[in-house]
Amino acid sequence: MTSPRPLRADAARNRARIMTAAHEQITEHGPEVSMEQIAAAAGVAVGTLYKHFPNKSDLVASVVAASFETLADDAEECLQRESQGSPAMAELTGFLSRVMDTVAHNRAVKAAAYALGADHAAHPAMQEVETRVTQALGRLIRTAQAQGGLRADFTVDDLYLMLYTLPADQPPTARARWLALLLTGLTAR
């Protein structure tokens, strides 16, 4: 399942460098950075990128999927804290708030959050991560509803919709305001 033959030492090293560089570049400049720029940042020739990834969109998808993991980890930590007594609603709003801030500074995570709300599985690598997020957040939502803090008809899809419409490129005050407006609508009457 993993690899018929292990990678040669230099190949593995370069692959790691490429992933790191691509992650940095996409985080900073978004998915539209050129392959040349990623290659330069990795200290590698363009051709090498194509030795490891069939084309640009595959490389980008890999990076975005990796950034995606960050969201999944965060969601699962929320669930963890909840099971240790933290109010579920507080965890949910904390999650939203953090994602929003991250998205504002990280164009790769932005793409990931966007993907959640859109083409639910632009890339196979994302599907399993999506499951993790969905399960963690779903649990959190149900608990929050049981505890009475969250309106009863709220679903995970609603939350994805919110991630999709995050005003990431707005100034912090506007982002906070947006979240506040939304939250009044979400708290149980």
Next chain:
Amino acid sequence: MTSPRPLRADAARNRARIMTAAHEQITEHGPEVSMEQIAAAAGVAVGTLYKHFPNKSDLVASVVAASFETLADDAEECLQRESQGSPAMAELTGFLSRVMDTVAHNRAVKAAAYALGADHAAHPAMQEVETRVTQALGRLIRTAQAQGGLRADFTVDDLYLMLYTLPADQPPTARARWLALLLTGLTAR
């Protein structure tokens, strides 16, 4: 102020054709359509576009500003109906709902709505239209608050924030859901 010398007959005709074609193309494909494509749709050579507009972004801005007028007209009609007895809050939600539907089908209006929430005046042509929208919606908001349907701290900027985050490319059901969630947060407690 208008023109030192009137346009030659053919020039005027072509200018109109270009505006129409550009509007159609941008509506359908968004601001990233090529100049070639707009020229072809107008039945004109590329060079002619540059006889009428210094560059692409000026042409796009003109079209977007024109689409912008649609929003302003709608807002002013809302105000009109309100002064004839229609509840201000209903007019506001109607406005939002219509804008969302329009944006979903019209990439030019999308750019306009987006511009409202971002660079408040990407182009001089937009500034005066923005004023119209702001005045009409501001009045509507204050009336809705006086009538008790809208939360007291809601501002025009909040509304722009909502326009900015409209989930335009989501399916109609998702769009409706989004609006519903938001509205519960906006109605006066």
Next chain:
DNA sequence: CCATAAAGTGAATGACGCTTCATGTTGTAG
């Protein structure tokens, strides 16, 4: 240490888009 397959290289290719300009066309004033 060598043979060889794996990996790396980067100039070249082709596609596409905006913009310019030398040239040809046409409306219109007189």
Next chain:
DNA sequence: CTACAACATGAAGCGTCATTCACTTTATGG
């Protein structure tokens, strides 16, 4: 009707970018 300015034309210039491939370099098993 003519002459000229206004206008239109579209091929060519210039960039940018993804992708390929003939060739060189290098890791590694034997």
